[in-house]
Amino acid sequence: MTGTKLKELFLKGPFGLTLISILLGFLVGAIVLLIAGFNPAEAYWAILRGIFAKPKYVSYVIIYSTPLIITGLSVAFALRTGLFNIGAEGQFIVGAMAAAIAGYFIQLPMLLHVPLCLFLAMSAGAVWGGLAGHIKARFGVHEVISTIMLNWIALYLSNWSLTLQSFGKQGTGKSHMIQETARIDLFGQWKITEAGIEFIRSHKVLGDILKSPVNLGIIFALLFAFLMWYILNKTTLGYELRAVGFNPDAAEYGGINVKKSIITSMSIAGSLAGAAGALQVMGVGHKIAKLAIMEGYGFDGIAVALIGNNTGPGSVFAGFLFGGLKYGGAKIQDAVGAPTEVINIVVGTIILFVAMPKLIQMLLKFRKG
Amino acid sequence: MTAIDFSHRAVEMSGITKKFGDFVANENINLTVHRGEVHALLGENGAGKTTLMNILYGLLKPSSGNIKINGKTLTISDPNIAIRNGIGMVHQHFMLVEPFSVTENIILGNESTRGFGILDAGKGEKEVKRISEQYGLTVDPKALIQDLSVGSQQRVEILKTLYRGAQILILDEPTAVLTPQEIKELVAIITNLTEAGKSIIIITHKLNEIKQMADFCTIIRRGRHIDTVDVSEVTEEDLAAKMVGREVSFRVAKEKRNPGEKILDIKELCVEDSRGIMVVNGLNLQLRKGEILGIAGIDGNGQTQLIETLTGLRKAKSGRIEVLGKDITNLPPGKIINNHKVGHIPEDRQKRGLVFEFNIAENLILETYFKPAFSEGFSLLHKNIYKNADTLIEKFDIRPRDATLQAKSLSGGNQQKMIIAREVSNEPELLIAAQPTRGLDVGAIEYVHQALVAQRNEGKGVLLVSFELDEIMNVSDRIAVIFEGKIVGILDADDADEKKIGLLMAGGTAKE
Structure with a gap:
């Protein structure tokens, strides 16, 4: 790519617009902070420090970002086929539940147990998403409606599973911990041995990182992002799905089975969200707990997908941004006393501006002309 | 046709050049339209007619050139300036609010009020009625747009420009959507308008309508000004040849054949x-x-x-x-x-025939992407896909010659060539x-x-x-x-x- 092309992509392409949206989001957040009587520079400095000041913080940001990246990919994948997957939340829940069940009941060596749990969780998510795709293809029920319903069904299904004698730990509202062999933590066992404790104490950087629940989740997230890019752009399946997403009438005319594509796309989207749920259980929580309300991983995925312009790399970028804001933003309360809700305002504003590329183009033109 | 006042130049565009990056859409174009004149702007799809008119209407800024309206040099940097100077444009695709009435659409953005923002609907309606009667633009001011025929909707668009005081009307492909009867009515309306001293510019590529409606015709080919002619002195064949740059036959040459099974x-x-x-x-x-x-x-x-x-x-x-x-x-x-x-050139190329967001190469394999020529296992063979596109672009003369362009960026004629290339090459x-x-x-x-x-x-x-x-x-x-x-x-x-x-x-x- 030549220099001018790069410059053009940056200024006119979605990437440039997104960056400007992000800046505007922070600007609006700063104004809100000012009105509330806080120094925005101090608050943003606190967030930055909260993200980068210690190796442990960076590690936490990555851990926070992992599920958001993957649910973002789920929503983005469906959107590329013209489908709005509001159901990533429910698919996340059934994925987490499937991983918790398979991780607790099945005994296998780690090399088999981890893939099996992930596979079952992705299958559960695929069924959950595919179901919405199926009733859209068969009965014309809009996926927004059906996936919202399925979110609640998933939530109550998960809560019900915890009432089962064998699975739920009675009286705690939580499930039993999954087997060690189903976990993807890095050095999880070793960390609590004497040698591990000694290592953490003596190695400044590495030890600090190990204080966070380091796990393999992010590797999977990056792998999924690459797979999504590859499937959409390099395969016949991706060609079909994109054709249906852009123009279902033309796809049908060209001989593509539009209904099948809808089901396939929703299944793939569902399996991604399911994987996000599984990796959260296998890498961080090691169990599931009773949910009073939705945790919001799936809904945050919608924001991630929108900020990431529905691409694989975009979702990774947006996931990190979102994860960083979520983790680092939580610290402005202690540092400057500002409410963490400001972070929600920043994120909301970014999305608002991303959704209005025309407005930004106008602002840009205004500046030039 | 006698209404032309040659002493009054309503529009005088001179030396208009418009560049989009390296692409020159208009190159040094001159256009003069007198008071009471119907002037046709003729050219193939993508020749630069609409670009020129968008410049006149303030939607685009020219790279260079000069515009005079009624003898006064103007910089028309946005449509509001154009409207204030009596220029009105009726687009090919109407810009009407369907659930609104005719009057509501016409007065939109220009509502008269009784003060305090309370709409004076009666006043608007009276005014609309007066204008429509004056020029023979019959349309019920109270009717809803969604209930009107395409021809009537077009009249509403014309009324809208007149309501805003247009003296110079630009009509972009006004007959493309009309029935023969409606075209006749449009011709009558245009005559009424010119008799009242309005100037009219019609963008078109239909030759018989130029003969029917226009006094003068300016021909543009690939962004260049080719000629301006007195319509009464030329034949349709002359116009076609100037527009395309070669002789065009209206009859299709084909020898007799005996059909088979x-x-x-x-x-x-x-x-x-x-x-x-x-x-x-x-x-x-x-x-x-x-x-x-x-x-x-x-x-x-x-x-x-x-x-x-x-x-x-x-x-x-x-x-x-x-x-x-x-x-x-x-x-x-x-x-x-x-x-x-079975190959199929569909009736609606935007809806069925093309995926507008796909590029030319991707559109050319819409029916064959899974065949061994273009895929291996799950993977697409991009090298073959683009080679195929380059071959077909050359063979079927699809312009511009760039397989990576999105289908929506091509002109209608080239979009159709793309569809024909795809269907015919599938044998x-x-x-x-x-x-x-x-x-x-x-x-x-x-x-x-x-x-x-x-x-x-x-x-x-x-x-x-x-x-x-x-x-x-x-x-x-x-x-x-x-x-x-x-x-x-x-x-x-x-x-x-x-x-x-x-x-x-x-x-x-x-x-x-």
Whole structure:
């Protein structure tokens, strides 16, 4: 790519617009902070420090970002086929539940147990998403409606599973911990041995990182992002799905089975969200707990997908941004006393501006002309 | 035509150049329009007519050049300035609020109030009524836009510009969507307007309408000013040659051929439309190899549903469709295209024919992406896909020659070439062409007709459906007339004339 092309992509392409949206989001957040009587520079400095000041913080940001990246990919994948997957939340829940069940009941060596749990969780998510795709293809029920319903069904299904004698730990509202062999933590066992404790104490950087629940989740997230890019752009399946997403009438005319594509796309989207749920259980929580309300991983995925312009790399970028804001933003309360809700305002504003590329183009033109 | 006041130059554009990056859309164009003059702007799709008018209306800024309105030099940097200086534009696609009434649409953005923001609807209505009567623009001020015909909606657009005090009206392809009767009415309206001293610029590529309406005509080819002529002194052929840059024949050259075996056999076909009305009702038709069968008929007599059923996009209620003796009734589109070798140039290229966001190369494999030539296992073979595109772009003269351009960035004619390239290169035995020249200019029309004849000469069967009687009579070997979902008569093209077909189209079989 030549220099001018790069410059053009940056200024006119979605990437440039997104960056400007992000800046505007922070600007609006700063104004809100000012009105509330806080120094925005101090608050943003606190967030930055909260993200980068210690190796442990960076590690936490990555851990926070992992599920958001993957649910973002789920929503983005469906959107590329013209489908709005509001159901990533429910698919996340059934994925987490499937991983918790398979991780607790099945005994296998780690090399088999981890893939099996992930596979079952992705299958559960695929069924959950595919179901919405199926009733859209068969009965014309809009996926927004059906996936919202399925979110609640998933939530109550998960809560019900915890009432089962064998699975739920009675009286705690939580499930039993999954087997060690189903976990993807890095050095999880070793960390609590004497040698591990000694290592953490003596190695400044590495030890600090190990204080966070380091796990393999992010590797999977990056792998999924690459797979999504590859499937959409390099395969016949991706060609079909994109054709249906852009123009279902033309796809049908060209001989593509539009209904099948809808089901396939929703299944793939569902399996991604399911994987996000599984990796959260296998890498961080090691169990599931009773949910009073939705945790919001799936809904945050919608924001991630929108900020990431529905691409694989975009979702990774947006996931990190979102994860960083979520983790680092939580610290402005202690540092400057500002409410963490400001972070929600920043994120909301970014999305608002991303959704209005025309407005930004106008602002840009205004500046030039 | 006597209304022209040559002493008053309403519009004087000189040396207008507009560049989009390296692409020159307008190069040093001059245009003068006098008071009371109808001036046609003629050019092929993508020649730069609309660009020039968008500059005049303030939607685009020229790279260089000078604009004078009524003798006064102006910088028209946005449409509000244009409107204030008496310029109005009626776009090809109307910009009306469907659930609003005629008056509400016309006064939109210019509402008179009784003060405190309370709308004075009565005043607006009176004004609309006055203007519409003055110029013969009959339309009910209280009617809702969604209930109006396309012709009436266009009148509302014209009224809107007049309400805002337009003295210079730009009409972008005003007849593209009108019926012959509505075109006649438009001509009368234009005469009324010029008599009242308005100047009118018509963007068009239809030659007969220029002869019918315009006083002067400026021809633009590939962004350049070719000529400005007095319409009464030139023939349609002259105009066509200037526009395309070579001689154009209106008649399609084709030698006599003897049709071969039966390729398409439709028996007692019945099809419902989406409202559940039987719009194809016991239709029988046969087509042979090496023949072009034209289906003539007025829009809405079941043509659309017939073609959708033939290509698998709609289910038949009853009846049977055979291609080369094999039953294809209600097969999915993919099977019909690939197993039975049926090609289809769809009626609506934006809706069906192209994925606008795909690039040229991707659109060219819409029906063949899974074939060994373009894929291996799950993976697409991008090298082959782009090689295929480059070959077809060259062979079918698709412009610009860049396979990575999105389909939506091409002109209508080149979009149609892309579809024809795809369908023909897939080597169909039967080619179904629905309204293949709709919205195209003469150069592109000639091209499409030659492509259809070439298929026939190769011994393929061609089924042509068109509302343009000229086209049907020009290209077909045999003509079938469809009326209320049935074929009511089949004529040999040699002894068919407009009168005979016209009578059948109106359902006049029994009476004659």
